[in-house]
Amino acid sequence: MPSQSPNRVPSRLHELSPEEQSVYRQLDPTKIxxxxxxxxxxxxxxxxxxxxxxxxxxxxxxxxxxYVVETxxxxxxxxxxxxxxxxxxxxxxxxxxVSFLMKLLKSYLIxxxxxxxxNNVRMAYIGRTxxxxxxxxxxxxxxxxxxxxxxxxxxxxxxxxxxxxxIVDAVRKILTGLTADAHARGCSIxxxxxAGALDALDESSIGRALYTAHMPDPDLIVRTSGEQRISNFxxxxxxxxxxxxxxxxxPDFRGIHLLEALADYQRRDRRYGGLNDTHSDEKxxxxxxxSELESEIATELTPPHELTRR
Ligand code: FPP
Numbered sequence: 434m435p436s437q438s439p440n441r442v443p444s445r446l447h448e449l450s451p452e453e454q455s456v457y458r459q460l461d462p463t464k465i466x467x468x469x470x471x472x473x474x475x476x477x478x479x480x481x482x483x484x485x486x487x488x489x490x491x492x493x494x495x496x497x498x499x500y501v502v503e504t505x506x507x508x509x510x511x512x513x514x515x516x517x518x519x520x521x522x523x524x525x526x527x528x529x530x531v532s533f534l535m536k537l538l539k540s541y542l543i544x545x546x547x548x549x550x551x552n553n554v555r556m557a558y559i560g561r562t563x564x565x566x567x568x569x570x571x572x573x574x575x576x577x578x579x580x581x582x583x584x585x586x587x588x589x590x591x592x593x594x595x596x597x598x599x600i601v602d603a604v605r606k607i608l609t610g611l612t613a614d615a616h617a618r619g620c621s622i623x624x625x626x627x628a629g630a631l632d633a634l635d636e637s638s639i640g641r642a643l644y645t646a647h648m649p650d651p652d653l654i655v656r657t658s659g660e661q662r663i664s665n666f667x668x669x670x671x672x673x674x675x676x677x678x679x680x681x682x683x684p685d686f687r688g689i690h691l692l693e694a695l696a697d698y699q700r701r702d703r704r705y706g707g708l709n710d711t712h713s714d715e716k717x718x719x720x721x722x723x724s725e726l727e728s729e730i731a732t733e734l735t736p737p738h739e740l741t742r743r
Pocket of ligand 1: 518
């Protein structure tokens with residue numbers, strides 16, 4: 434994982450546009466998230482509004498990808514993950530659209546690897562990429578290897594990706610490992626489970642079996658085009674992510690809109706199921722003892738029979 438010091442001022446802020454700089458100045462640089470994931474939606478609607486063919490919306494969407502990646506790299510965002518092609522897109526879209534998206538991906542990679550290197554961006558992928566056309570896989574591999582030494586933003590493209598199938602793949606991986614282990618030790622899977630393998634299966638071991646094992650969970654998930662759904666994206670990993678939905682269609686989304694999403698994110702109160710700092714202090718001040726609290730509750734709570742009588 435690239436190491437990022439939260440207190441280091443990003444060295445390329447001067448490359449932001451003046452408008453981006455003015456939004457960036459509102460941000461707390463120590464609270465830039467580690468990982469932002471984006472559901473890029475609305476390419477078709479963007480084209481439809483202009484009476485253009487859908488594929489032109491996708492083409493314009495690919496332009497947005499590069500703008501957003503470069504802004505992310507200028508502010509030293511450690512991880513950016515983009516939902517570029519879902520398993521469902523692959524299965525349910527017309528063949529011609531799928532084939533166009535594959536060609537677009539290939540030409541996007543070929544056309545942008547130099548810019549990725551200029552921006553110190555490292556490329557990675559998640560999804561059942563082995564089911565994509567061979568020539569697309571070869572270009573993906575080439576782009577990943579060509580950017581592997583970069584130490585800035587890791588750009589992960591989710592391709593032929595579905596979160597439920599990611600979990601299925603993780604379970605298969607764990608079971609395959611267990612079978613191999615039993616085989617190597619000359620014992621049964623039941624023996625291994627009895628000897629502690631079951632207890633060893635926890636949230637961390639499942640996390641390590643997911644495609645995203647090498648990155649932190651997203652702090653923020655952005656969805657464009659106003660749809661308020663997750664669409665089978667990173668279901669396990671976004672358990673505590675903040676969600677930001679914008680009506681803007683993906684082809685109109687730019688770096689400045691990413692920065693605006695970060696400003697909104699920084700106004701959120703992330704509690705992970707606990708209490709915020711103010712209330713934690715209040716709890717310490719007021720809870721002298723559990724029995725004191727119990728008697729306080731007993732006197733303050735209206736008995737249920739009182740409630741029904743009123
Ligand atoms: C949703 O638009 C978006 C997609 C199907 C995939 C995202 C693809 C791109 C942004 C272009 C290529 C990406 C790369 C990385 C080169 P939609 O067609 O579902 O829009 P609609 O809901 O308005 O019809």
